[in-house]
Amino acid sequence: MSKAFKRSVFGISVALVVIVFLGGFISGGVSAGSQSETVYRQMGVYEEVLHKIQSDYVTEPNINDVTTGALHGLLESLDADSSYLTPAEYTAYKAHSNEGTAQVGLQVSKRFGYATVVAVVPGSPADKQEHIMDGDILEAIGGHSTREMSLAMIRLSLEGKPGTNVTFSIVRPGKAEPQKISLTRTVITAPPLAEQQYENSSILYLKPGVLSRERVNEIDAKLRAMPKNGNKKVLLDLRDVVEGDSDQAIRLANAFLKSGNIASLSGQKVAKQTFDADPAKFITNAPLVLLINHGTAGPAELVAAAILDNKRGDLIGDRTFGEGAVQKTIDLPDGAAVILSIAKYDSPSGKAIQDTAVTPNIVVTESIDQLLAEEDIDETQPAEKTAPATDDQLNKALDVLKAKTA
Structure with a gap:
């Protein structure tokens, strides 16, 4: 032998x-x-x-x-988040983790064996230069098939030094051949909290790009200032929100929940933790609607599930991505490593978010015309992304909120 x-x-x-x-x-x-x-x-x-x-x-x-x-x-x-890293890959992974790196602005996971776009970071190279959509499949990065790459190495390949380029092939519905796209990596800052007033300031619209401590602090302040500003209802837009901290997600859900369960976390070797609403952290009982889509993932899904299962408000849009596990990196004797999911978050109703995602109680998909327009790309010229003429999901959310009694 x-x-x-x-x-x-x-x-x-x-x-x-x-x-x-x-x-x-x-x-x-x-x-x-x-x-x-x-x-x-x-x-x-x-x-x-x-x-x-x-x-x-x-x-x-x-x-x-x-x-x-x-x-x-x-x-x-x-699951998609668990990965094996060879000794060489693990060395590169550790070196990369200790460096400040630039990105192209794609949040990715693996579906059907290939890298899949979960969300596009607003203001990033991917958002500004190309019509890249949630659900697009990255067939190859730098000429290497993503089917043969772990998720950790896929994410590593998309990042690098500022000013460097990365080329990848995108497979998209309605296109016979993969499209070759090249983007320049840049240092990306977290999007600011977007705020809008509707119905003579009656409806407060908030969209955080990330569920960080800073953004949740800002949301808390906006919610506390609602009476002074004449706001009576809340529209929280969590579409394409992927990054964040689960602790901050639980805190954000608590701002709308005076009582009840928010989430639980458990695994084979992880003792079950239950996260219940703390009345002292409750802020408002104002009528509430959340917007979600396929790009809503991770911590944002905890918020959505808590609001839905506690019947605190309506969820409008599309089914979320389904990403709710905690990973641990484990060294192996030969210098390799495994990144292993060791626990999963469950919704208040007991469903594992990683397995079932979150389905809105009011389903509104993006219009076919909008999707086809976004797919109509001149591959020989850099594309400039423009806002859709109509936002059916947002319009439905506003209609639902208008009908609610403050």
């Missing part, structure tokens, strides 16, 4: 043990002893399959490449 073969079996064995005993199976329902027995049986199956590949495949394979592919598949079979 070759050294490469032994290293392959060892690598898979270590990864399987890590996943089982450090919390990879976070759904529960199977005893640790039963899981261990299954893992050890699968190790034997893997060793036998690897032996057959080495001895019978049409050409002698590179066992290291076979193992790396198996490990990538093993982690991605759990």
Whole structure:
């Protein structure tokens, strides 16, 4: 048995043990002893399959490449956020994490095996220069297929030094061939809190680009100033809000909830935590509507689920993305690492956001005309993104709020 073969079996064995005993199976329902027995049986199956590949495949394979592919598949079979990093990838990942980097403004995850655009950061190169839409598939980055890349390395590839370019291929509905797009990385600052007054200041519209402490502080201040400013109703726009802190999301939901559960967090090795509304942090009982879409992800989904399940307000728009897990980076003996989801957030009704996302009680999809207009791109010229002529979701939200009694 070759050294490469032994290293392959060892690598898979270590990864399987890590996943089982450090919390990879976070759904529960199977005893640790039963899981261990299954893992050890699968190790034997893997060793036998690897032996057959080495001895019978049409050409002698590179066992290291076979193992790396198996490990990538093993982690991605759990969820999109779990990743395997080779020693070289992990070295690059750690170096990158310690540096200030520039971005193109794409929030991505993996769907159907490829990188998928969750949201486009307002004011970013992706937002300004190209008509890139939520749901677009990044088929390749820098000539490398995203199907063969972990999510961690996909995100790493989109970032880099300010002024450098990144080229990728986008697959979009209605286009026969992938579109080649090149963007220049730049340092992106968090979008400011957008505010608008409707119906003679009766309706306060707020849109945070990120659920950071600073933005939630600003929202709190706006909510407390509502009586003085003549605001009687609130329209909170969480469309395309991906980044943020779950603690701040819970705090924001609490501003609208005097009582009730906001969320819970649990995993195989993570003791269940329950986050209930604190009456001391409650701010307003004003009529409330939230706008959500496919680009609403992560902490913003916690807010949406809490408002919906507590019947505190209406959710209008599209189903959210479904991203509600906590990850942990775990070093492996050979210098590699796994990024593993160790816990999931549940909505007040007990649904795992990672699995079910959040569906609005009033569904309003983007108009077909708007989507087709955004897809009509002249690929030979830089495109300048323009606002849609109508925002059906916003208009519906305003109509719903107008009908509510303050």
